[in-house]
Amino acid sequence: MRVFTASLATETNTFAPLYVDRSAFESAFYCPPGTHPDTPTLCSAPIVAARRRAASEGYDLVEGTATWAEPAGLVSRDGYESLRDEILGQLRAALPVDIVLLGLHGAMVAQGYDDCEGDLIARARALAGPDCVIGVELDMHCHLSAEMVQGADIIVAFKEFPHTDFLARAEDLLELCLRAARGEVKPVSAVFDCRGLAAFMTSREPGRSFVDRIKAMEGRDGILSISVAHGFQAADVADVGTKVLVIADGDRDKAAVLAKKLGLEILGWGQGASPKHYKPEEGIAAALALAEAGRPVILADRWDNPGGGVAGDSSVMVEALLRHPDIPAAIGALWDPIAVSLCRAAGVGAEIPLRFAGKAAPSSGRPIDAVVQVIGTATDLLIPFEQSWVSLGPAAAIRIGKLDIVLASTRAQTFSPPVFTDLGIDLAAQTLVVVKSSNHFHAAFAPIAASVLYLDSGGPYPPDASKIPYTKVKRPFSPLDPNPWL
Ligand SMILES: [Zn+2]
Secondary structure, X not given: OEEEEEEEEOEEOOOXXXXXXXXXXXXXXXXXXXXXXXXXXXXXXXXXXXXXXXXXXXXXXXXXXXXXXXOEOOXXXXXXXXXXXXXXXXXXXXXXXXXXXXXXXXXXXEOOEOOHHHHHHHHXXXXXXXXXXXXXXXXXXXOOOHHHHHHOOEEEEOOXXXXXXXXXXXXXXXXXXXXXXXXXXXXXXXXXXXOEOOOOOOOOOOHHHHHHHHHHHOOEOOEEEEEEEOOOOOOOOOOOOOEEEEEEEOOHHHHHHHHHHHHHHHHHXXXXXXXXXXXXXXXXXXXXXXXXXXXXXXEEEHHHOHHHOOOOOOOHHHHHHHOOOOOOEEEEEXXXXXXXXXXXXXXXXXXXXXXXXXXXXXXXXXXXXXXXXXXXXXXXXXXEEOXXXXXXXOEEEEEEXXXXXXXXXXXXXXXXXXXXXXXXXXXXXXXXXXXXXXXXXXXXXXXXXXXXXXXXXXXXXXXXXXXXXOOOOOOOOEOOOOOOOO
């Protein structure tokens, strides 16, 4: 048996003024064939999963390119086409193959391509032929298009948000593809379109028990796999929205019935699936009421999360914390490569006048001018996220009174405490810790937190879908229209 695997991924916020070209992939994560590290990244886990089982299963593995760009705005046509054609050229050279395994995101939009993954899968199918098993792993924040489902035999999306399961789902995908290639199962897919946005977190109810329940359904009664594509609302594309994908063994009607049942259950939660979002001052007051000695309250600045395609340099929460100089607090990581270079040149211990944050867009707030003390620097701030390692590039920690601030050169979200602790910031000594992350922080920060709260500090990500200027979405679509299923 021969298996080909590759990965091409980013998440495109079509409203973000941060443009992406090939160099954004090359500088974030770019591994030509055979150079992928032993550990997976968020979207390249199929490569690692396939490597680990090649010897025991006895298949020949051909690795193509694996690449990722940090979520941002529209991808250039040249950038997408050159990376797509690089991978398709590698597939062509590897033919014939029995399985194609792709690690994609599912929400990549390029100039002229609203559905990059649907395009890539269709071209891979045209090359590999109808008998090849094509398996795709997607981030749950994808636009699950009909083209993707038609082109692939098996699609498996992450189930967990925070995404703690990208390697586990890649292993599920590989197992199903191997069984399909051996003729042991006949995967058939059905999709239920929720006709709206119904995302949820699995770090809280009702999402937590729902995902435990769908996991228990897999592998029983002819159900091979269940994925909920939550969707990614910051994209003006026709396929935006929440969808449920069920793959059954040969029985499409059974898959369709279950997909609809699960989709209606999710829709029934309404707003109850989302946590409360506090405005900055309200969030600080709520957090102070929950504070415990030695355990900070974590405040997530959800809508300035680089993982959602925005800059991650909003100063709104820095200004809010500076209005409370008596509160020991930390905030990070803010994207500001210029400020980092000035701090690193001045050195640890230096006191310097610094302008930082609030630069990338009008919605990033105003830049902050202050005399700061440089308390820590790093040549490359490398932090763990589940089985992967994420680089924030050269970084610096600065102090203004009781407020410690982490600045980083590479846009990446605050996945885990080493963003602070590797720069010498003691989190147990803080009352409040503000993280630039939507929910991936939760897995690593919740164990050290007195409590976790979510902030709405005003952007720049568009959190209220009813106010997003969509032009392409298929109507009816809630919350723009009443949901036709309810
Ligand atoms: Zn995601």
